[in-house]
Structures are given as C-alpha cells and as structure tokens.
Amino acid sequence: xxxxxxxxxxxxxxxxxxxxxxxxSLAVEAGLSLIDQTKIITAASELARNTLIHGGGGTAAVExxxxxxxxxxxxxxxxxxxxxxxxxxAMQDGYSTGGGLGLGLGGSKRLSSEFxxxxxxxxxxxxxxxxxxx
Amino acid sequence: MTIEKGVEVMDRIPxxxxxxxxxxxxxxxxxxxxxxxxxxxxxxxxVRDRATGVLIDISALDIVDSFIGRMLGNIASIAxxxxxxxxxxxxxxxxxxxxxxxxxxxPGIRTALNIDRGxxxxxAANSGVAAGDGFxxx
Numbered sequence: 001x002x003x004x005x006x007x008x009x010x011x012x013x014x015x016x017x018x019x020x021x022x023x024x025s026l027a028v029e030a031g032l033s034l035i036d037q038t039k040i041i042t043a044a045s046e047l048a049r050n051t052l053i054h055g056g057g058g059t060a061a062v063e064x065x066x067x068x069x070x071x072x073x074x075x076x077x078x079x080x081x082x083x084x085x086x087x088x089x090a091m092q093d094g095y096s097t098g099g100g101l102g103l104g105l106g107g108s109k110r111l112s113s114e115f116x117x118x119x120x121x122x123x124x125x126x127x128x129x130x131x132x133x134x
Numbered sequence: 135m136t137i138e139k140g141v142e143v144m145d146r147i148p149x150x151x152x153x154x155x156x157x158x159x160x161x162x163x164x165x166x167x168x169x170x171x172x173x174x175x176x177x178x179x180x181v182r183d184r185a186t187g188v189l190i191d192i193s194a195l196d197i198v199d200s201f202i203g204r205m206l207g208n209i210a211s212i213a214x215x216x217x218x219x220x221x222x223x224x225x226x227x228x229x230x231x232x233x234x235x236x237x238x239x240x241p242g243i244r245t246a247l248n249i250d251r252g253x254x255x256x257x258a259a260n261s262g263v264a265a266g267d268g269f270x271x272x
Contacts, residue, residue: 110235
C-alpha cells in the first residue's frame with residue numbers, strides 16, 4: 001500500500017538536490033531512523049545522478065509504502081536513455097563510464113534493503129530501491 | 135543567492151582566511167557544479183593566499199555521496215601538491231557509517247572531530263614544517 005507518493009523530474013543538477021531533499025522529508029515522515037535516512041538519501045543521490053548523467057534525465061518517484069510487516073520508503077528511478085549493456089559489470093565497484101568513482105550502483109544496492117534494476121539497450125533503465133524500518 | 139524550485143541555489147561556497155589557513159563551512163546541500171566550483175576556488179585561494187592549511191567543516195552535511203567524497207579527496211590531493219594540509223572536520227557518525235557502506239573510505243583525507251581539533255592538527259603540521267627541513271612524513 002502506498003501511503004504517500006511524490007513524483008519528480010530529473011533534468012538538471014539542481015534536481016538531484018531536490019530528490020535528496022524530498023527523500024529526506026519522506027524518510028522522516030515514514031519514521032526511518034537517522035542511519036536509515038542517511039543511507040536511503042545517499043543511495044537516492046547516487047541513483048538520481050545516474051539518471052541525469054547516464055540516462056540523459058528522467059524521473060524519480062518517492063513513496064512511503066506499507067507492505068505488512070514491512071514499512072518504509074521506496075524509490076523508483078526511470079530514464080529513457082541508452083540503457084546499460086552489461087548490468088553485471090555496471091554493478092561492480094570501480095566500473096564507470098561517466099568519469100566517476102563507479103560506486104553508484106553497487107553502493108546504492110548496499111545501502112538499500114531491496115534493490116531491483118532493469119535495463120534494455122536503447123530503451124532505458126529503471127531502478128527500484130527500498131529501505132525498510134527496523 | 136536565488137531561489138529556484140524551492141532550492142537555495144548558491145553560486146559559490148564562501149572561503150574564509152584565518153592566518154595562513156583557509157576555512158570552509160559547507161552549510162548548503164551542494165549540487166555537483168557547486169562542489170566543483172568549491173574545488174576550483176580553494177585551489178586558486180591556496181596559491182593566492184599562500185595558505186598552508188585548509189579546514190573543511192562538514193558538520194552541517196547530513197549526507198556525503200560519492201561525488202562529494204571525490205571532491206574532498208581531490209581537494210586534499212591538490213592541496214598536498216601545493217604544500218598545504220587539508221583537514222575535514224565534523225563528519226556526523228551516520229554519514230561515516232554510510233560512506234563506508236557506500237564503498238568510500240576517503241583515503242588520504244585527514245579528519246578531526248571538530249574545528250578545534252582540526253585547527254590543532256593544522257598548527258601541528260605547520261610547526262613541523264617550520265621547525266624541520268621542510269620535509270614531512272605523511
């Protein structure tokens with residue numbers, strides 16, 4: 001069950017900040033602990049930047065969800081960019097095509113309770129993460 | 135400072151000079167270009183002000199992601215080449231835990247719990263150079 005949902009566009013660097021701030025305010029509202037808040041905001045920042053840089057922009061949905069007994073925050077990032085040809089490799093730390101540190105995908109997976117990624121060459125990428133309470 | 139979509143958009147992070155040290159307190163949620171601008175500005179100021187130390191206070195940051203982490207590392211590396219020490223102070227415990235889990239251990243970055251301890255570190259590093267032969271073990 002989705003208790004609250006905020007949809008955001010990611011088309012400029014400032015939008016990454018908006019994603020972080022929205023994630024923070026909904027994480028607080030969902031009752032996540034400070035450490036869980038910090039983890040999901042950090043993951044959101046990495047994935048929003050990926051959407052902007054690798055996906056050429058896209059959308060983020062931030063949701064407070066209850067899937068009893070789990071309750072927390074779920075984030076969905078979608079772009080219609082070039083897609084990721086080699087997902088396995090993209091998940092590895094240190095692998096980067098954007099000139100970054102290559103920690104974005106692997107790092108966000110470690111910071112999340114749940115992590116799903118779908119990507120099709122030429123069609124885009126969709127990443128869903130969740131951080132549950134407790 | 136202008137307001138865009140409810141976000142404070144600063145063009146620059148202010149850099150203060152205290153003796154031979156530069157002091158930066160990051161108090162806004164920086165977008166990537168702002169972080170890059172800070173890196174450039176600090177590089178320029180280290181040379182222009184002949185700074186021997188840089189103190190970066192991140193106590194107001196509630197996250198440090200890989201981009202900010204990389205910027206802090208870059209500043210420390212550039213400063214070292216320009217003969218200045220960098221100390222990052224005030225990292226929140228939840229930020230430290232998250233950084234390590236993210237996979238970023240900030241190698242080469244000196245840290246201190248607060249500004250006082252950070253200043254002590256910089257002064258100690260500074261007096262070591264003044265008293266010695268200019269070479270320093272790191």
